[in-house]
Amino acid sequence: GIQVEQSPPDLILQEGANSTLRCNFSDSVNNLQWFHQNPWGQLINLFYIPSGTKQNGRLSATTVATERYSLLYISSSQTTDSGVYFCAACSNDYKLSFGAGTTVTVRA
Amino acid sequence: GAGVSQTPSNKVTEKGKYVELRCDPISGHTALYWYRQSLGQGPEFLIYFQGTGAADDSGLPNDRFFAVRPEGSVSTLKIQRTERGDSAVYLCASSSSGGGDYEQYFGPGTRLTVT
Numbered sequence: 001g002i003q004v005e006q007s008p009p010d011l012i013l014q015e016g017a018n019s020t021l022r023c024n025f026s027d028s029v030n031n032l033q034w035f036h037q038n039p040w041g042q043l044i045n046l047f048y049i050p051s052g053t054k055q056n057g058r059l060s061a062t063t064v065a066t067e068r069y070s071l072l073y074i075s076s077s078q079t080t081d082s083g084v085y086f087c088a089a090c091s092n093d094y095k096l097s098f099g100a101g102t103t104v105t106v107r108a
Numbered sequence: 109g110a111g112v113s114q115t116p117s118n119k120v121t122e123k124g125k126y127v128e129l130r131c132d133p134i135s136g137h138t139a140l141y142w143y144r145q146s147l148g149q150g151p152e153f154l155i156y157f158q159g160t161g162a163a164d165d166s167g168l169p170n171d172r173f174f175a176v177r178p179e180g181s182v183s184t185l186k187i188q189r190t191e192r193g194d195s196a197v198y199l200c201a202s203s204s205s206g207g208g209d210y211e212q213y214f215g216p217g218t219r220l221t222v223t
Contacts, residue, residue, distance in 0.1 A: 030208050041197060041217050043151075048211040086150055094139070094208035095167070096201075098150025 002027045002091040006099035013077045013106045021072040021102045023087030031090035032063055034072050037101070038083050046072070046085075077106045110135065112215035114200050120221045121190055129185040129218045131200030137213075139206035140183050142175060143199045145217070151199050157183060158206040190222045 003026040013019055025032070034046040047054050047061040049070065054061055058077075063070040074081055084103050088096040113132040121127050133140050139158055143151035153167040157177045165175070172190075177183040187194055197217040203210040 033211065043199070043214040045211065045213060088150070090208040092208070094141070094156055094206055095153040095164070096212060098152070101150055
């Protein structure tokens with residue numbers, strides 16, 4: 001199946017800082033999603049973005065499918081942005097393969 | 109609108125017992141998925157339903173695990189003769205259709221602890 005790698009594994013930010021999370025995948029994708037897992041374990045959908053660029057408030061994402069990577073941008077980070085961010089992808093099927101996640105800690 | 113719901117939120121059971129985990133998908137979603145998340149890892153695929161039938165159960169770890177979706181809505185994941193290694197968070201997801209081109213939405217999970 002498709003391999004998904006995320007970097008960095010951990011990120012510590014000062015409140016107000018900007019950051020970029022990266023997701024590399026090993027094959028063509030028909031589905032790519034970014035999630036935020038909150039401290040209670042709920043996976044919150046951030047973006048469905050198999051290609052192109054999307055923005056939602058302080059968050060934006062870009063997927064360059066031909067080069068097999070996706071980026072998640074967090075601007076003006078807040079303490080509530082803390083948690084684990086997962087990238088997940090499907091390649092010609094329906095099974096989401098998840099990366100290991102990036103743990104983000106935003107300090108006040 | 110209501111999201112994916114799962115019950116119970118927590119389940120503690122003794123080794124060797126039988127457990128059932130329930131998932132209510134988003135209304136109208138025909139595709140339903142089960143994943144399992146171990147501590148410190150990303151979720152891993154278990155089984156996929158399109159309608160009432162299990163279209164792909166290749167992720168189930170062994171024959172102690174079984175899942176049903178008899179009316180094409182609610183699904184139950186069943187684990188027989190539980191082992192300590194089954195301890196994990198079991199996540200359910202649904203999408204408006206199958207085939208992988210549709211956004212999957214996850215429930216809050218059931219945290220299973222086998223003692």
